[in-house]
Amino acid sequence: MALIQIRHAIRDAIAEEMARDERVFLMGEEVGHYNGAYKCSEGLLERFGERRVLDTPIAETGFAGVGIGAAMCGLRPIVEFMTFNFSAVAFDQILNNAAKIRHMTNGQFSVPIVFRGPNAAAHMLGSTHSQAFEPFYAHVPGLIVIAVATAYDAKGLLKSAIRDENPVVFLESELMYSVKGEVPEEEYLIPIGKADIKRPGKDVTVITWGQGVPVALRSAELAAAEGIDAEVIDLRTLRPMDTEAVLTSVRKTNRAVVLFHGWPYGGVGCEVIAQIQEQAFDDLDAPVLRVCYEDVPMPYAENLENLVLPTAERGLAAIRAVTYRR
Amino acid sequence: MVLPCAGPMTSHASEPVAPGDDNAHFGSKEDNLRWYREMLRIRRFEESAAQAYTRGKISGFLHLYIGQEAIAVATKELLQPHDQVVAAYRTHGFAIAFGSAPGACMAELYGKATGLVGGIGGSMHFFDRKHQLWGGYAIVGNHVPVAAGHAFAAKYRGESGVTLCFLGDGAVAIGPTHEGWTLAGLWKLPIVYVVENNLYSMGTPLSRSIPVEDITLKAAGYNMARERFQVTSVAETKARLGEAMRLAREESRPVLVELITYRFRGHSMSDPGKYRDKDEVEAWRRSDPMERTMQALRRLHGISEEELEAIDEEVIAEMDEAVRFAEESPAPAPEARFHNILAES
Ligand SMILES: Cc1ncc(C[n+]2csc(CCOP(=O)(O)OP(=O)(O)O)c2C)c(N)n1
Ligand SMILES: [Mg+2]
Numbered sequence: 001m002a003l004i005q006i007r008h009a010i011r012d013a014i015a016e017e018m019a020r021d022e023r024v025f026l027m028g029e030e031v032g033h034y035n036g037a038y039k040c041s042e043g044l045l046e047r048f049g050e051r052r053v054l055d056t057p058i059a060e061t062g063f064a065g066v067g068i069g070a071a072m073c074g075l076r077p078i079v080e081f082m083t084f085n086f087s088a089v090a091f092d093q094i095l096n097n098a099a100k101i102r103h104m105t106n107g108q109f110s111v112p113i114v115f116r117g118p119n120a121a122a123h124m125l126g127s128t129h130s131q132a133f134e135p136f137y138a139h140v141p142g143l144i145v146i147a148v149a150t151a152y153d154a155k156g157l158l159k160s161a162i163r164d165e166n167p168v169v170f171l172e173s174e175l176m177y178s179v180k181g182e183v184p185e186e187e188y189l190i191p192i193g194k195a196d197i198k199r200p201g202k203d204v205t206v207i208t209w210g211q212g213v214p215v216a217l218r219s220a221e222l223a224a225a226e227g228i229d230a231e232v233i234d235l236r237t238l239r240p241m242d243t244e245a246v247l248t249s250v251r252k253t254n255r256a257v258v259l260f261h262g263w264p265y266g267g268v269g270c271e272v273i274a275q276i277q278e279q280a281f282d283d284l285d286a287p288v289l290r291v292c293y294e295d296v297p298m299p300y301a302e303n304l305e306n307l308v309l310p311t312a313e314r315g316l317a318a319i320r321a322v323t324y325r326r
Numbered sequence: 327m328v329l330p331c332a333g334p335m336t337s338h339a340s341e342p343v344a345p346g347d348d349n350a351h352f353g354s355k356e357d358n359l360r361w362y363r364e365m366l367r368i369r370r371f372e373e374s375a376a377q378a379y380t381r382g383k384i385s386g387f388l389h390l391y392i393g394q395e396a397i398a399v400a401t402k403e404l405l406q407p408h409d410q411v412v413a414a415y416r417t418h419g420f421a422i423a424f425g426s427a428p429g430a431c432m433a434e435l436y437g438k439a440t441g442l443v444g445g446i447g448g449s450m451h452f453f454d455r456k457h458q459l460w461g462g463y464a465i466v467g468n469h470v471p472v473a474a475g476h477a478f479a480a481k482y483r484g485e486s487g488v489t490l491c492f493l494g495d496g497a498v499a500i501g502p503t504h505e506g507w508t509l510a511g512l513w514k515l516p517i518v519y520v521v522e523n524n525l526y527s528m529g530t531p532l533s534r535s536i537p538v539e540d541i542t543l544k545a546a547g548y549n550m551a552r553e554r555f556q557v558t559s560v561a562e563t564k565a566r567l568g569e570a571m572r573l574a575r576e577e578s579r580p581v582l583v584e585l586i587t588y589r590f591r592g593h594s595m596s597d598p599g600k601y602r603d604k605d606e607v608e609a610w611r612r613s614d615p616m617e618r619t620m621q622a623l624r625r626l627h628g629i630s631e632e633e634l635e636a637i638d639e640e641v642i643a644e645m646d647e648a649v650r651f652a653e654e655s656p657a658p659a660p661e662a663r664f665h666n667i668l669a670e671s
Contacts, residue, residue, distance in 0.1 A: 029530070034528065037528070057499035057500075057535035058467070059501070060500070061500075061501045089465070089502070124386035126446075128465055299658070300447050301439075308663060
């Protein structure tokens with residue numbers, strides 16, 4: 001096992017897949033000569049050259065579309081958005097082309113492409129640069145949506161995403177790029193669509209993903225200090241969702257909290273809760289609660305941002321509430 | 327017959343034009359004193375901001391305008407009461423030049439309640455309507471059609487106001503820019519689009535972001551008038567930008583202006599700027615409009631070292647006061663995060 005940063009796990013996954021498959025290439029703003037705005041592609045230009053590591057102008061619709069077109073021809077593009085906030089510019093390409101082409105052509109074409117980059121709030125970037133995009137993409141049939149929180153998951157899932165025949169939206173975290181984790185020396189893949197129990201427990205299930213994972217784990221630690229044993233489930237894939245993993249846990253604990261970075265209204269958290277109440281209503285001993293952003297655009301000021309973000313303390317409060325301990 | 331294209335990218339204007347030292351480049355003594363002070367105010371403001379950033383008082387992205395100040399100073403002098411300026415996220419210079427209080431600007435960077443937008447926006451989202459600064463847009467290019475909308479409104483109402491929209495060379499590639507330009511040209515809107523071409527978008531030199539070097543060649547396709555020059559003085563910038571604004575105002579002709587300029591700092595505070603070598607930056611420093619204005623004051627107008635220093639001291643005192651104001655200002659009230667999400671009827 002090697003202890004590496006998430007940014008390097010991402011870089012290594014890309015490098016291994018590029019070495020393995022000539023069809024794989026990387027493009028995006030500053031991915032080449034600059035080695036990535038967040039250094040997730042360090043050394044890739046040097047190793048693979050300008051044919052396969054392409055710096056693009058600031059033209060998200062353009063390069064997302066070029067990626068989709070190339071994927072329809074059998075190439076396997078990895079498109080980096082400097083942050084997912086800028087994917088909004090390319091939304092039509094993802095929504096109406098990447099997600100629809102297989103269906104629209106009755107299977108004549110598929111779109112094996114990965115759109116990746118950091119998602120959700122970092123620190124004091126203001127409302128336009130702090131948004132969580134999973135609700136927009138997870139809403140769409142025809143897309144796969146992944147959110148990773150550890151180096152191990154990042155590498156294994158990115159490799160699977162690159163090999164997948166479908167368009168994959170792959171959400172990373174600026175705040176977590178430097179977080180280190182153990183990654184095996186030998187090759188491995190993590191299947192898409194499988195959640196992971198990040199912390200086993202018996203009293204309450206905390207469902208989370210992406211940047212929410214470390215927060216949920218800290219909440220669980222705080223809860224443990226009060227004698228509450230929380231199980232933390234990292235969904236890892238948001239679409240398709242590993243509903244079985246969630247239900248299995250909830251049937252055991254009878255209580256659930258969904259903790260994530262993002263707005264509450266109409267988000268992935270709502271889908272988790274809908275699945276639980278549809279399929280495990282009788283197992284529930286308390287309403288399922290959400291811990292997430294407050295329903296406001298992200299303010300810049302540090303004190304306000306801290307109030308809007310989900311914290312371990314807010315996670316603990318929800319855990320206490322669903323276990324009826326105050 | 328297929329005609330050849332306008333001219334492919336060869337090498338870029340990555341070498342500064344050596345500006346002439348003839349007096350025509352400069353204004354009167356009063357002009358130069360005023361311009362120098364205004365450019366210095368912007369520079370000292372940003373140097374203070376950079377220090378505060380290094381001390382951890384400011385966070386997020388901080389994009390400095392140092393090197394490009396002459397543009398904001400020239401613009402200020404051209405603005406008429408009903409004009410508005412729309413810019414991107416490298417906007418401190420416009421705010422300071424237009425008359426926003428440096429304290430309020432600094433407080434915004436600090437995320438304080440007394441900031442330009444109450445600490446809600448930070449460096450990338452400066453708006454000061456009272457001082458004709460209509461943003462403050464941090465998604466590259468998405469202000470270009472919005473600015474066309476301001477010009478549309480002026481024309482719709484039969485008002486004389488002109489919109490000035492600033493964008494970077496990096497914003498020239500993105501879709502919304504072209505949609506905004508199409509509508510501005512089609513509807514002959516009273517707008518001047520000013521590309522501040524500082525030769526880089528982040529670490530990407532022009533040669534990797536634009537297929538044809540002369541950005542104003544695009545104007546033909548949008549039925550815009552065009553103008554293109556390197557910014558070496560406030561005087562020339564003011565004169566040539568002024569003519570573009572006159573066209574927009576009097577003939578309702580959209581104009582595309584490309585200003586070749588240079589930022590001396592990294593893209594943002596987190597960019598060490600390794601993609602440019604020292605010699606290149608040094609070459610551009612020699613045509614720094616602020617430095618040249620100072621030389622003109624010395625050489626042409628006989629301003630003494632002491633007088634120049636006195637100006638600097640006043641400006642530094644003003645910016646120290648801005649920092650003090652920001653430091654001592656309160657953080658926004660907690661409930662501020664719920665304000666202004668929707669208008670309350
Ligand atoms: C749509 C979009 N994509 C990417 C970014 C990230 N980004 C911010 S500034 C910038 C470079 C812009 O360069 P330029 O337009 O030349 O302006 P300059 O910074 O030189 O003033 C990039 C890539 C963004 N803000 N918006
Ligand atoms: Mg630029």
